[in-house]
Amino acid sequence: MYIQFLDGEKWKSISKERRIYYKPVFATRGNILSDNESILATSLPFYRVAFDPTVAKAEVFNSGVDSLAMLLSRFYGDKSEEYYRRKIKNARHSGRRYIRLNSRQINYQDKKLMTRWPIFREGKNRGGVIFEKVEKRFKPFGILAERTIGFINEDKNGAGLEYSFNGDLAGTDGEALFERIAGGSKPIYDGTEVKPQHGYDIKTTIDINLQDVAENALYKVLDKTGAEYGCVILMEVKTGEIKAMANLGKTKGGYIEDYNYAVGNQGRTEPGSTFKLASMMALFEHAPEVKLTDTVDTGDGRYRIKNTIMSDSKIGGYGVLTVKEVFEKSSNIGVAKLMEQHFGNEQQAYVNYLNQFGLNSTLGFQMEGEARPYMKSPQDKNWYGTTLTSMAIGYETKLSPLQTLALYNAVANNGVKIQPIIVKEIRKADDVIQSFSTRVLNEKVCSDATLKKLREMLEGVVEHGTAKNIRSTDYKIAGKTGTARKVKDGRYVREYSASFAGYFPADNPKYSCIVIIDSPKGVNVYGGDVAAPVFKELADKAYARDLAMHKPMQARVVPDKESMPVLQAGSLDDLKMICNTIGLSTHTGNMDEEWVRVSPKRRSLEFKPNPVLQNKVPDVEGMTLRDALFILGNQHLEVKVQGVGKRVKKQSMAPGTDIDKDKTITIILS
The missing domain is CATH 3.30.10.20 (Trypsin Inhibitor V; Chain A)
Known part of the structure; x- marks a missing residue:
């Protein structure tokens, strides 16, 4: 009695305040575009159908409810006509102001169709129909670059570009007043609602055609060798723009883009012989008197360092090799002996050079989740008597494929080390909100004399060495193979990570590229056997396209300002x-x-x-x-x-x- 009559107005007011609340109205997410503005990811609208059965006048409701129930039953095909009639009538009789007619989402065409149905045709204010908008992310090219494009879930967790650029893509949500009613909530349009600001588009550097070639070439080798995963990165030498980034991991159903091995921690591994480029760069900087024609006796292919035995891949060894041949044939013993000779008493100097090349630092890549390099120092407790020679051939250190590629790209780019980029612009329609260009990380990683030696050695690998199987008669390739043993339970096992990194055309570099094939099975598991052919297939496609772009140009045609715009x-x-x-x-x-x-x-x-x-x-x-x-x-x-x-x-x-x-x-x- 007291609550109802004496204190009633107070509690009614509190009830109304708690019943009315603001709810976000989600913005439309921006598009992700390729380098030529093809859509890689976009949002398409869908709807859930709700209803306020108390809104319609009695004559409208009574004359249309049977037909409406029949149409709902036929459209959804899940419940009977009687079920929908009873649901709607019971809700109206009990004063329920919100019911969801079906949880299934409908598309825009279905929405247009429903707006012509009895009662619904009266609209939201007089008929009570409520179309709740739900947006779905759609990728026109399917799984192409799926992990690079990435995702973001309802908890704002995710990966790839969707996650890294969520602040730009998501836009700003609006809000509207809603009323809590039995069965849900109902919007109240009282003029206080705030319209959402739709998300910006991001334009990437990805070339769809080259991405397609990269994924197909990678998939064929993975499927053939039964490898655990693989990745490919193709980058423009001068701009640092990534034109393709493919990542495929093994699952029970085949290979899918399950993780970004090119950038993230799971792809950070001991690089193996591709790291020999950094070691030889340090050698030539520290001892510029070393010539490519100097010789090293690699013996019978077995060499004791402290309490361990280092071996070369050739049974019986290579014997005496020139410095250039040490690199071309990827002789572990040859590199180890050169390191001992020139850095044996100055081991910190070797590490200082690696740090000078930027190998101990991240690249500041635009996507979240870049792995941090692991680089030892003589001051570390786990620096052993064999660490110098082990690091020199790509062990006891860890890099992501992108970080390794950045060093090779610097050699191709006349010593200028630049930051790779994958997003060029943030846009609102045709207006550029923000543009990105690559940043110089190191103006000169090494001297011109060192660069000349390195380039000659890298070309020699393909002309005469471990990657001669991808030698091209049309253009020159420069690069280095890598085959690193894997570690399991703290011990090296007979499983390998095969790789190839390089650039092309060697005499005027346009692209740099790296290929990683992890744990290939079978007889041929070396970088030259499984990784280099993927590089070659992608290089052939890229080079063919480059030639097509350099056809003789026709005389410039003055545009006709009176011509009609291209609208079809x-x-x-x-x-x-x-x-x-x-x-x-x-x-x-x-x-x-x-x-x-x-x-x-x-x-x-x-x-x-x-x-x-x-x-x-x-x-x-x-x-x-x-x-x-x-x-x-x-x-x-x-x-x-x-x-x-x-x-x-x-x-x-x-x-x-x-x-x-x-x-x-x-x-x-x-």
Whole structure:
């Protein structure tokens, strides 16, 4: 009695305050684009259908509820017509102001269809229908560069570009007033809502064609050798732009992009013989008098260092080798003897050179999760009498593939070590919000005299040494093979990490590249056997494309300012906005179509209807990729994308034909 009558207004007020609350309205996530602005990841809208059955007037509700229940039952196909009728009527009778009709998400075309149904056609305020927007991330190129693109979950955890650039992609959520009611919550539109600010797009340096080649070449070798994982990085020498980054790990179902081995901690391993480049760089800097023609006696292939035996891969040994041949044949004993001769009494000097080359520091890469290098020092407790010679051939130190590649890229770039980049721009539509260019990490990692020797040795590896199987008659390749034994339970076992790092064309470097194949099985497990062929396949493709770009240029054509813009098909509202912005006349009449085709008409454009009909294949030729994905996805079609470009050139299913939901439509870009 006291609570209800004497203190009633107080508790009613408190109840109302607790019932009304602000809820975020999520922003649309930005796109991730390739170097030519093909869409690598985008967000498409879907909806859940809710209902306030108390809103509609009695005559509207009573005359439409039976038809509405029938349509819901037929559309969802999960419950009977009677189930939906009873659910809606019971909710109205009990005064429930929110019910979710079905948890299944619908697309935009389905939403448009439902807005014409009884009661729903009265709209949100008079009919009570509530379409709750849910966005899904879609990758037009499927699993291509999947781990590089990455993901982010509801807890804001993730990987790759989606996670690293989440602050830019996510945008700023808005908010609206909601009321807690039985069964959920209902939005209250009172003018206080804040519209969300949609996320920015990020433009990457990834080349879709080269990424495709890298993944296919890597997959073939992994599948053939049964390796545990592999990765490939292709980078432009001068700019540091990463054009391809492929990572494939072994699972029960095959190989998938399960982790970024190129950058992260799981890919940080003892580099093996690819590290000999750093050791020889230190040697030539410390003792510039050493010539490539100087000789080293590597003996019978076995060499005792303290209480351990170092061996070369050739049974019986190489005997006497020149310094150049030591590198070309990847003689462990030859490198070890050179290190002992010149750094045996100055071991800290060797480490100082490695630090000077930047091998003890991260690169400050744009993506989260870059591994930290592991580099020993003579002051460490675990620096042993064999550590100097062990480090010299790529053991007792750890680097990620990207960090190793950065050193090779510096040699190709005349000694300038630069920071690799994978994102060029952050954009809002066509406006560049922020641009990125590579940063110089070291103006000169070594002298020109040292660079000359290193380049000659790297070319010799492919011309005469351990990678002569990838020698090309069309262009020169420079690089180094690596085969490092793996450590398990603290002991080295007969499992290997095979690698190849280098650059091409050797006489005028355009690209640097590294390939890692971890734990290959079979007889041929060396870097030259399994990693170098992947490098060669990618290099051939990149070089062929480079030649095509250097065809003789035609005389420059002065653009015709009177020519019509390239508009072929799309959203009527979008195309009208573009034409109005540039002051171009259009003819639309009383058209009420959402999608149109465009044809020139004298000095104006004429829009013709391009209707999207339920259960019919739409005509998306001439549309932008995102418009095409939006329309086809709303027609319940699985989409495969081929080619590179901004517009759809062809589609595999003829427009207007009946949709077979078990089939996939392929669209070709140009």
